Amino acid sequence: MTTWNPSKVELVTSEAALREVVEPPAPAIAAKGIAGIDELSRDFIAAARxxxxxxxxxxxxxDLSPRGDAAGSVLLxxxxxxxxxxxxxxxRRLDSFRNILQHPRVGMLFVxxxxDHVLRVNGRATIVRSAPFFAEFAARGVEPRWR
Known part of the structure; x- marks a missing residue:
């Protein structure tokens, strides 16, 4: 087993120190963040299981929770x-939902x-108990149980 000894490690504590070991990204990568879901992102989310x-x-x-379903099961x-x-x-622990009630900021990583790449979506979450679009979530003929 490896022993952790904080006095024997050199910590990175600033962005300047971080940039000493990692060079800045290419301009196209640095500018990849967008304010909405574009067509390429829609296609990626639709293909994600x-x-x-x-x-x-x-x-x-x-808390990080895996969510899986048939491709196309995330509504856009x-x-x-x-x-x-x-x-x-x-x-049934409801960790994610209890967290959202307190702190609605979430991150989603689609695979x-x-x-060989992923799509990250960040935003604010809301828990919906009932909505007309719930019928679109039916899986194997069963709608979500909250309906």
Missing amino acids: LFFLATTAADGSV FDDDRTLAFADRDGN VPGV
Whole structure:
């Protein structure tokens, strides 16, 4: 087993120190952030069968939850800023949802099998108990249980 000894390590504590070991990204990479969901992002999300949802708890800890469903199961709305996904049966701890009630800022990381990059979406979450679009979340003929 490796022993952690803080007195024997050199910490990076500023962006300047970080840039001493990592050069700045190429301009195209530095400018990749966009304010909405463009057509390329829509296609990527539609193909994803897996995404990870990151939330922050009241104590500041971070929770990362895998979410999987059939490709195309994340709904994208026409405002290019809103998406929705159904809650499926899981461990019933509700960690993500309890965190969202306290701190609605979330991150989502979409993964497509066989693709060597991912798509990250950051924003604010809202928990919806009932909505007309819930019927679109039916899987194997079953709508989300919150309906």
